[in-house]
Amino acid sequence: MxxxxxxxxxxxxxxxxxxxxxxxxxxxxxxxxxxxxxxxxxxxxxxxxxxxxxxxxxxxxxxxxxxxxxGVAPKKEALIRSDWKALSVLARRRAGAPKASE
CATH class of the missing domain: 3.40.1440.10 (GIY-YIG endonuclease)
Known part of the structure; x- marks a missing residue:
């Protein structure tokens, strides 16, 4: 089971x-x-x-x-979309770290 x-x-x-x-x-x-x-x-x-x-x-x-x-909402949304690239980037970010686009 x-x-x-x-x-x-x-x-x-x-x-x-x-x-x-x-x-x-x-x-x-x-x-x-x-x-x-x-x-x-x-x-x-x-x-x-x-x-x-x-x-x-x-x-x-x-x-x-x-x-x-x-996880935070953006990670959950990436999982829902099966957006593995975004999920990987979000997983590596630490609190206070700049976003990948910054």
């Missing part, structure tokens, strides 16, 4: 990253939109699935989930 790591875009433009076991993410997304989870997404509905990936090993999925959660 593996795990899905997924990212939702909330109605306020923020991102929500979570993981779930199971065969299909559709019921989980429907539950978020129905307000079944009283947490972060409850007051930010509707939500839209913008990225997901399945991992055979649960530990791998949890590690990726933590990395994504720790």
């Amino acid at each position: 593996g795990i899905y790591v997924y990212m939702l875009r909330c109605s306020d433009g923020s991102f929500y990253v979570e993981s779930a076991t199971g065969e299909d993410l559709s019921p989980r997304i429907d539950q978020h939109n129905a307000g079944a989870y009283p947490g972060y997404t409850f007051s930010r509905r509707p939500v839209v699935l913008v990225w997901s990936e399945y991992f055979d090993r649960i530990t791998d999925g949890i590690a990726i989930e933590r990395q994504i959660k720790a």
Whole structure:
């Protein structure tokens, strides 16, 4: 049994990253939109699935989930677009460092 790591875009433009076991993410997304989870997404509905990936090993999925959660919005947007070049540049930047274009 593996795990899905997924990212939702909330109605306020923020991102929500979570993981779930199971065969299909559709019921989980429907539950978020129905307000079944009283947490972060409850007051930010509707939500839209913008990225997901399945991992055979649960530990791998949890590690990726933590990395994504720790990332800033531009990194998450690059991941959604599968923009590996931008993601690589953003990953190398440190707080306060100038942007690549500066």
